Amino acid sequence: MDKLTLEIKGLTKKYKDTVALNNFSVTLHEGIYGLLGPNGAGKSTLMRCIADIIRPNTGEILYNGKNIYTEGKNFHKKLGFMPQEFGFYPGFTTTEIMSYFAGLKEISITSEEIEKRLKDVNLYDDRKKRTGGFSGGMKRRLGIAVTLLNNPEVLIFDEPTAGLDPEERIRFKNNLLKMSGTRIIILATHIISDLESLCNTIYFIKNGILVKTIDGFHTENHMQKSEIESEYLNIFGSNEDSLI
Amino acid sequence: MKMLFYELKKVTVNKFFLVSTALLFAYFFWFSITGVQFIKGSIKPEVSEKIYSDLNCGKTDTERLYEYQQDIALDVFNVEQRPNLPAGIYGETISDDWEAIENAIKQVRYVRSGYKSDMVSMIKRLYTRYTNSQNEGNHYLEKYYYKAIEKYNVDYALRPMDSDSGFEFLALFHFNWESRVFSILFIMWTAFATVYCLQSEKVCRCHEMVYSTSSGREKTFLRKTAALLIILIFIAIVFFIIELIFGITAFKIKEFSAPIQSLEEFKYCTFGVSYLGFFILINLMRLLSVIFTMGIAMLCTIRAKSLTRPLAVNFVLLGLLCYLMVVLTGLHGIKVEEYWAKVRTFFPLALSQPQMYFTKFDYENILGMPMNRLFICVILFLIFTTVCLFITLKNYGKAGKHNG
Numbered sequence: 001m002d003k004l005t006l007e008i009k010g011l012t013k014k015y016k017d018t019v020a021l022n023n024f025s026v027t028l029h030e031g032i033y034g035l036l037g038p039n040g041a042g043k044s045t046l047m048r049c050i051a052d053i054i055r056p057n058t059g060e061i062l063y064n065g066k067n068i069y070t071e072g073k074n075f076h077k078k079l080g081f082m083p084q085e086f087g088f089y090p091g092f093t094t095t096e097i098m099s100y101f102a103g104l105k106e107i108s109i110t111s112e113e114i115e116k117r118l119k120d121v122n123l124y125d126d127r128k129k130r131t132g133g134f135s136g137g138m139k140r141r142l143g144i145a146v147t148l149l150n151n152p153e154v155l156i157f158d159e160p161t162a163g164l165d166p167e168e169r170i171r172f173k174n175n176l177l178k179m180s181g182t183r184i185i186i187l188a189t190h191i192i193s194d195l196e197s198l199c200n201t202i203y204f205i206k207n208g209i210l211v212k213t214i215d216g217f218h219t220e221n222h223m224q225k226s227e228i229e230s231e232y233l234n235i236f237g238s239n240e241d242s243l244i
Numbered sequence: 245m246k247m248l249f250y251e252l253k254k255v256t257v258n259k260f261f262l263v264s265t266a267l268l269f270a271y272f273f274w275f276s277i278t279g280v281q282f283i284k285g286s287i288k289p290e291v292s293e294k295i296y297s298d299l300n301c302g303k304t305d306t307e308r309l310y311e312y313q314q315d316i317a318l319d320v321f322n323v324e325q326r327p328n329l330p331a332g333i334y335g336e337t338i339s340d341d342w343e344a345i346e347n348a349i350k351q352v353r354y355v356r357s358g359y360k361s362d363m364v365s366m367i368k369r370l371y372t373r374y375t376n377s378q379n380e381g382n383h384y385l386e387k388y389y390y391k392a393i394e395k396y397n398v399d400y401a402l403r404p405m406d407s408d409s410g411f412e413f414l415a416l417f418h419f420n421w422e423s424r425v426f427s428i429l430f431i432m433w434t435a436f437a438t439v440y441c442l443q444s445e446k447v448c449r450c451h452e453m454v455y456s457t458s459s460g461r462e463k464t465f466l467r468k469t470a471a472l473l474i475i476l477i478f479i480a481i482v483f484f485i486i487e488l489i490f491g492i493t494a495f496k497i498k499e500f501s502a503p504i505q506s507l508e509e510f511k512y513c514t515f516g517v518s519y520l521g522f523f524i525l526i527n528l529m530r531l532l533s534v535i536f537t538m539g540i541a542m543l544c545t546i547r548a549k550s551l552t553r554p555l556a557v558n559f560v561l562l563g564l565l566c567y568l569m570v571v572l573t574g575l576h577g578i579k580v581e582e583y584w585a586k587v588r589t590f591f592p593l594a595l596s597q598p599q600m601y602f603t604k605f606d607y608e609n610i611l612g613m614p615m616n617r618l619f620i621c622v623i624l625f626l627i628f629t630t631v632c633l634f635i636t637l638k639n640y641g642k643a644g645k646h647n648g
Contacts, residue, residue: 048452051452051456052455052456052643053452053455053456053643054643055643069643073458073459074458076456076457076458076460077458079456081452081453081456082453083452083453085449086449086450086452086453087448087449087450088448088450089253089254089444089448089450090448091253091254091257091258092250092253092254096250096253099246099250100247100250101453101457103246103247103250103459104247104454104457104458104459104460104464105457105458105459106457106458106459143453146453147453
């Protein structure tokens, strides 16, 4: 089977006078990739460009050699995107949200399958509850379940573990590790512990520029938190918020 | 179907939508009930109903009604020194009968002879003008008068009907100022429902997740449009049914199949429709005006990032249009009304004000051809609404270079 390839070539995105991404280029294959940088570094902008929520001013993104923006729906079918901040329709139950997003992703899914997916994120008991009363953590877990609905080849998570309790974080990380062999997974975070023992490659981003890449980590040889921390401090300096 | 259901649910479970719908219905019932009470203060529909029933089945005729009215006029009952106001034949008292008989006699005369003689004289005058314009070589006027002759040279099988109740019923729900206010509220409500429907993802902050799915843009927009149309059509049908119930119960309307020209107010109407057909038509026009509003509201909303701004834009825009429609035409005399009479042809929101399209030969010069204003307005409605929907479809959820 051919390798999955996501090529980001010379991506530049400007918001009025601010350059959020500056000539950003990387090539990704199956595995887990971490984007690390302080708030406002350009991580979310990069992810939103890949998810086709915003378009870059210059540059292109190719998935298996094809431009994702001209591919449109075909690329969206292979994509799972969970943004940093999101919510759900408060009048919908958990099951309805799953069913609705399954429809949006144009996949047929049985109610048993939905229940299984909800069990995976520990929301089975809340399947009939309306999402309007959900806590931040519950919303995030439902967001994870929704993102994974179409078994995407390209998975993008922006701050996925914010609000999750330690048990859920571990469960989430284990799920990602299981999936990473056949998917391109991109994690953006400024929480270093999220990337610990998880990523094959970490990109350090500052002011929209890729300032450092550390790669070559495999499942048996993952980067430890202390190593990432020292790299982070070297690049960005001390930032208490980021060293969680 | 399931996805359409979800789109419907998104809008219909919203508290503001429910409250605004309740307010719309509350106003509708308020003006309907007070209107009916006001109407009952003049000619009582149940009295007219009995008179027309007797007239139509041959139990009485205008001569006998005349005699009865003369008896009342000659104060026969008082001469005979009865202590109280005597009971009428049709109503509780003779005073109930008086106006109803007056109206019935007038109506029967109009239906049996008045209408035809009016149309004959009209056609004669039109023919003179037609030949004059032929002699002058004015081809547009020639076509205009020829069309008018064609339209008025029709022998409608008019039937006596309670013209008072028949017209008051239409006026209450479609022609008077309370109904205009209702149309504005309906238009505002439509704008709100449209803005909320399109912005519900942004309001719930799940737009990025929705837009990144394979059917999160065009198909979602089409489903939203379908959901909105279903809601609008449903509400319009509910209002239509309630109005019809009022017509049958409070106004005692029975002659639904009589041509609309049976009402003297519509003798110059160029549409060959029945009373019921006319009633359906004006309800349909109101529906078209709210669908047009939906299209405009969609266009105003599409690039917005929140709910507040498009709501404000829609409300200001529609407020101005409605001001033009109602306040100016109602308060500022004939000049503005004349101006409005011309503008309404090109302005589909005017479909919510149907009266002007049906009380005269309502034709406009389009490239040297006399064309019916209502027809032009409906064509423009189709064009404008399609353009609005098309532009919105192409832009809904679209990733722009300037998004941020």
